[in-house]
Amino acid sequence: MLTTTALRGPPANRLLAALPKKEYQRLLPKLELVNLSFGDILFEPEDVITHVHFPNDSIISLLSAVAERSTLEVGMVGNEGMAGISVFMGVDVSRNQFLVQGSGTAVRMKAEALGNESNHLGSLHRLLHRYSHSLMTQISQSAACNRFHTVDARLARWMLMTHDRVGADEFQLTQEFMSNMLGVRREGVSKAAGELQRKKLIQYSRGLITVLNRKGLEKAACNCYRIIKDEGDSFLGLSTGR
Amino acid sequence: MLTTTALRGPPANRLLAALPKKEYQRLLPKLELVNLSFGDILFEPEDVITHVHFPNDSIISLLSAVAERSTLEVGMVGNEGMAGISVFMGVDVSRNQFLVQGSGTAVRMKAEALGNESNHLGSLHRLLHRYSHSLMTQISQSAACNRFHTVDARLARWMLMTHDRVGADEFQLTQEFMSNMLGVRREGVSKAAGELQRKKLIQYSRGLITVLNRKGLEKAACNCYRIIKDEGDSFLGLSTGR
DNA sequence: TTCCGTCAGTGCGTAAACACACAAACCTGC
DNA sequence: GCAGGTTTGTGTGTTTACGCACTGACGGAA
Numbered sequence: 001m002l003t004t005t006a007l008r009g010p011p012a013n014r015l016l017a018a019l020p021k022k023e024y025q026r027l028l029p030k031l032e033l034v035n036l037s038f039g040d041i042l043f044e045p046e047d048v049i050t051h052v053h054f055p056n057d058s059i060i061s062l063l064s065a066v067a068e069r070s071t072l073e074v075g076m077v078g079n080e081g082m083a084g085i086s087v088f089m090g091v092d093v094s095r096n097q098f099l100v101q102g103s104g105t106a107v108r109m110k111a112e113a114l115g116n117e118s119n120h121l122g123s124l125h126r127l128l129h130r131y132s133h134s135l136m137t138q139i140s141q142s143a144a145c146n147r148f149h150t151v152d153a154r155l156a157r158w159m160l161m162t163h164d165r166v167g168a169d170e171f172q173l174t175q176e177f178m179s180n181m182l183g184v185r186r187e188g189v190s191k192a193a194g195e196l197q198r199k200k201l202i203q204y205s206r207g208l209i210t211v212l213n214r215k216g217l218e219k220a221a222c223n224c225y226r227i228i229k230d231e232g233d234s235f236l237g238l239s240t241g242r
Numbered sequence: 243m244l245t246t247t248a249l250r251g252p253p254a255n256r257l258l259a260a261l262p263k264k265e266y267q268r269l270l271p272k273l274e275l276v277n278l279s280f281g282d283i284l285f286e287p288e289d290v291i292t293h294v295h296f297p298n299d300s301i302i303s304l305l306s307a308v309a310e311r312s313t314l315e316v317g318m319v320g321n322e323g324m325a326g327i328s329v330f331m332g333v334d335v336s337r338n339q340f341l342v343q344g345s346g347t348a349v350r351m352k353a354e355a356l357g358n359e360s361n362h363l364g365s366l367h368r369l370l371h372r373y374s375h376s377l378m379t380q381i382s383q384s385a386a387c388n389r390f391h392t393v394d395a396r397l398a399r400w401m402l403m404t405h406d407r408v409g410a411d412e413f414q415l416t417q418e419f420m421s422n423m424l425g426v427r428r429e430g431v432s433k434a435a436g437e438l439q440r441k442k443l444i445q446y447s448r449g450l451i452t453v454l455n456r457k458g459l460e461k462a463a464c465n466c467y468r469i470i471k472d473e474g475d476s477f478l479g480l481s482t483g484r
Numbered sequence: 485t486t487c488c489g490t491c492a493g494t495g496c497g498t499a500a501a502c503a504c505a506c507a508a509a510c511c512t513g514c
Numbered sequence: 515g516c517a518g519g520t521t522t523g524t525g526t527g528t529t530t531a532c533g534c535a536c537t538g539a540c541g542g543a544a
Contacts, residue, residue, distance in 0.1 A: 015373060018478050023365045038414065059407045061423060072388065072425035073400075074381050078407030080474050081373055088370050101415075101423070102408050117366060123265045124359060128330050131257060131323055136378055139316050143385030146314065147425045150530075158315075165301045165320030166344050172280065173343075174491065181303060181343070183314035183389045185532060190493060206491055206540065232322050236260050392500075416521065427502065432522060448510060448521055
């Protein structure tokens with residue numbers, strides 16, 4: 001850790017530099033210069049995020065993992081940004097791995113300090129913050145899912161997500177349409193959907209899909225479904241959260 | 243469009259329902275019930291988002307497109323959320339296509355009305371909103387990129403993003419490491435990196451990479467690089483934006 | 485009833501990336 | 515300069531999904 005005196009002068013982090021001078025002066029006492037070394041893991045998924053980091057010349061990668069060996073970078077943070085935006089969103093538990101991809105310095109700030117900045121906000125504002133975080137998690141998770149999982153599993157996941165939202169066992173969707181959602185060919189959906197039908201999990205004809213066996217469908221889907229679902233429920237306070 | 247009187251009673255949208263009664267009452271005059279039909283496109287990329295939508299039993303898909311024929315759903319919004327979170331983040335231009343994936347009703351609100359909610363915020367808060375949006379765009383774009391583009395193009399994109407952040411032409415990164423970032427095998431990186439070296443765009447040995455031809459590298463990368471880069475720059479007001 | 489457009493199933497060749505195995509090149513420390 | 519670990523290149527066979535072409539099945543409109 002370096003001395004705080006090194007923070008005099010204009011900030012190297014461009015996000016901090018974009019603040020009005022007064023605002024930056026106000027933050028200064030809360031900031032602390034640190035060295036980050038290649039390979040350092042700042043936080044693992046499910047860790048409590050104790051500090052947010054504003055990289056100077058260091059780089060922090062945000063990784064999503066769907067299995068032991070399968071990791072994917074979903075975001076890269078350099079001097080243009082801040083690692084730990086979820087704290088700002090009111091969620092201090094990490095969903096990603098924070099990996100130092102480039103050695104260098106960064107300015108860090110206690111998570112509480114940033115949290116306090118949002119104390120005076122109204123309910124709508126706070127709720128939208130939580131929702132933003134939930135949506136960002138959904139996007140990250142499906143990014144990894146689309147990268148690593150088969151069309152079959154992804155189709156099952158997608159149908160479950162749709163099923164949750166329509167609130168009925170029947171819904172109108174062609175294979176052509178689903179192929180655009182999953183980013184695969186129509187023929188690929190035909191094959192995957194045929195398989196789900198063969199297993200009696202769903203039944204469909206000319207764009208009308210009926211969910212026959214919800215539990216079975218959940219088994220056919222990757223557990224990305226559950227991760228996304230839990231996130232979406234917990235932000236509304238419907239589940240115990242984590 | 244339906245009459246506003248239909249809005250009496252508790253909101254069907256769970257996000258709105260999670261608000262304290264008083265807060266919801268305050269918003270009520272700004273809300274308007276609308277019917278959404280399957281296939282409706284609420285906004286295209288680059289459109290100005292005029293309204294945010296809180297689905298009741300309708301579903302709105304957020305799509306990212308990397309080419310005419312290649313679309314990918316990056317987010318699904320049902321009664322648990324709101325479509326148009328970027329407005330809340332202070333960006334009223336859409337980066338995605340908003341497609342109605344399930345017919346039904348939704349409550350909508352003028353974008354300005356939501357924007358006004360954030361008028362009193364401090365600089366740091368506003369800036370972090372903008373950054374959140376930028377990061378979300380980065381995640382969405384790389385999700386689509388990872389789905390559709392070859393390892394070669396993605397490796398070039400990733401190296402450019404790293405190059406931008408280290409501020410030097412040399413950086414230390416093994417193929418093993420990069421394979422974890424891109425979510426591919428180490429051998430795949432070996433092949434792709436070998437190709438870039440053959441073209442004299444980069445030069446590397448035992449983890450030390452040197453960028454030889456930045457322009458050429460940009461050509462080898464998919465234009466996802468430019469999209470992400472522009473987004474990251476514009477939120478800091480460094481570019482003219484769009 | 486017939487026609488036509490939409491929706492779904494299938495087969496064949498190709499391409500990209502995977503898994504595994506192994507070898508070569510290189511670096512560090514003894 | 516030798517040993518052992520790390521980094522990189524390459525080869526073979528397999529898997530997954532793509533691209534294209536075509537057929538069949540169904541349903542609403544004339």
